[in-house]
Amino acid sequence: MAIFSWTTDKEEAKQEQQTLYNLLELRNALPNLPSFKRGIAVGSAYEENTKRAFATAIFFDQNGKCSHKIMRVNVEVNFPYVPGLLAFRVGPAICSVLDKIINQADLLVFDGQGIAHQRGFGLASHIGVLYNKPSIGVTRNVLYGKYINPPKQRFAYTDVFHPKNKTVIGYALSLGANCNACYISPGHNIDIETSLKVICNIAGETCFPFPIQKAHALSNKEAKAYWKNKQNML
Amino acid sequence: MILTIVGGASGVGKTSLLKQTDSKAKQINTGTLFKKHMVLNKRDDVRKGDWSAYEPGVMNDLSNFVLVSFQRGEDVIIDTHFAAKIYGKNYRIGLKEKYLFDFGMFVFNIIKTDTLIQVVLITADPHALLNRRRLDKSRDRELVLSDCYNDLRSNDVYSTRYSREISRAFQKFGSTGRDNIRYHRVENNDFKAALINLKNILGG
Numbered sequence: 455m456a457i458f459s460w461t462t463d464k465e466e467a468k469q470e471q472q473t474l475y476n477l478l479e480l481r482n483a484l485p486n487l488p489s490f491k492r493g494i495a496v497g498s499a500y501e502e503n504t505k506r507a508f509a510t511a512i513f514f515d516q517n518g519k520c521s522h523k524i525m526r527v528n529v530e531v532n533f534p535y536v537p538g539l540l541a542f543r544v545g546p547a548i549c550s551v552l553d554k555i556i557n558q559a560d561l562l563v564f565d566g567q568g569i570a571h572q573r574g575f576g577l578a579s580h581i582g583v584l585y586n587k588p589s590i591g592v593t594r595n596v597l598y599g600k601y602i603n604p605p606k607q608r609f610a611y612t613d614v615f616h617p618k619n620k621t622v623i624g625y626a627l628s629l630g631a632n633c634n635a636c637y638i639s640p641g642h643n644i645d646i647e648t649s650l651k652v653i654c655n656i657a658g659e660t661c662f663p664f665p666i667q668k669a670h671a672l673s674n675k676e677a678k679a680y681w682k683n684k685q686n687m688l
Numbered sequence: 689m690i691l692t693i694v695g696g697a698s699g700v701g702k703t704s705l706l707k708q709t710d711s712k713a714k715q716i717n718t719g720t721l722f723k724k725h726m727v728l729n730k731r732d733d734v735r736k737g738d739w740s741a742y743e744p745g746v747m748n749d750l751s752n753f754v755l756v757s758f759q760r761g762e763d764v765i766i767d768t769h770f771a772a773k774i775y776g777k778n779y780r781i782g783l784k785e786k787y788l789f790d791f792g793m794f795v796f797n798i799i800k801t802d803t804l805i806q807v808v809l810i811t812a813d814p815h816a817l818l819n820r821r822r823l824d825k826s827r828d829r830e831l832v833l834s835d836c837y838n839d840l841r842s843n844d845v846y847s848t849r850y851s852r853e854i855s856r857a858f859q860k861f862g863s864t865g866r867d868n869i870r871y872h873r874v875e876n877n878d879f880k881a882a883l884i885n886l887k888n889i890l891g892g
Binding site for chain 2: 458459469470473474476477583584586
């Protein structure tokens with residue numbers, strides 16, 4: 455049973471984000487960060503036809519090496535696609551998988567936004583605040599914020615600015631010459647510079663930080679397979 | 689004579705702490721009074737309905753309880769919420785200001801002087817509160833972090849109104865209210881530490 459309740463009302467969801475924003479901390483909660491013992495990369499997907507959310511969690515160490523143990527969960531969620539409210543669409547599945555393993559890790563990374571979000575409270579912030587764990591969001595696109603593309607070389611980065619108050623809310627990071635930038639923003643209990651350091655440390659050789667890429671790909675694969683199975687059964 | 693009003697968010701540990709204090713003061717729970725007046729089976733159903741219509745009856749019971757206890761020379765502890773939901777949605781003060789003011793006048797009328805009124809807010813970190821709610825299977829409370837946050841915050845805000853209204857009532861009688869009313873805040877993130885703190889407060 456998931457420990458958190460989720461609203462299916464858009465307005466209530468926005469209000470909840472605004473309330474939980476008050477609990478958001480952008481200070482390093484762990485003294486040794488960017489070093490940590492064990493992190494969890496969480497990938498998520500939503501299958502529209504079956505109205506199911508899928509989440510995959512993979513453990514990784516501070517060098518980005520993933521363990522073989524992979525946890526997957528899918529749950530029925532009826533929440534429409536609304537930019538900025540992803541947490542309410544995939545959150546129930548994510549929490550379902552994290553509930554069982556959250557105490558085994560000290561850092562969470564997500565394929566979703568952290569504070570680079572219109573209400574400063576993306577998926578990584580939301581789940582980070584719920585569990586009160588350091589969390590980082592990494593995405594392929596910017597939802598909120600202005601930036602200049604970084605040079606296409608490994609670990610080159612530029613700042614992502616808040617469009618209104620011009621503060622730095624994340625980074626656009628290049629992971630190689632042939633890679634499009636990925637976008638990093640702190641979720642909760644971690645500062646902005648440390649978020650960048652952690653992601654550079656776990657990135658691996660792929661264009662997108664490997665543990666998150668793997669978790670995300672597995673969720674997508676699972677979502678597609680689920681729908682295919684359903685179709686075959688009909 | 690000491691009258692202590694202990695309040696805080698639902699599940700923050702008010703009743704658990706009070707049980708462990710071994711205080712000899714007579715205790716009364718406003719939630720139980722509302723449940724009785726509203727003829728409900730569960731105390732947690734109170735905040736799901738409109739309990740405001742039952743406030744005069746509850747205030748009456750409270751006043752009688754205080755009167756009888758004080759006449760016997762016993763201290764009183766009122767276990768309550770400083771803020772509570774109506775229809776499970778919007779927060780409002782646990783007891784309307786005018787009732788608190790009247791209650792203050794009533795208490796002052798009984799005891800005239802030498803009474804200490806203590807308003808004690810039990811609070812906690814929202815995550816600690818959520819955890820407590822999760823572990824307490826005997827109750828039916830909202831397991832939403834934002835709800836815990838709102839519950840704690842509104843109790844925090846309204847607790848000061850409790851002491852303000854009672855103080856205002858005392859001032860009517862020429863008392864400054866300052867000497868008779870004390871406001872305390874107990875953080876219940878660590879049960880043992882909170883218990884020691886509360887015991888010290890209840891000791892007067």
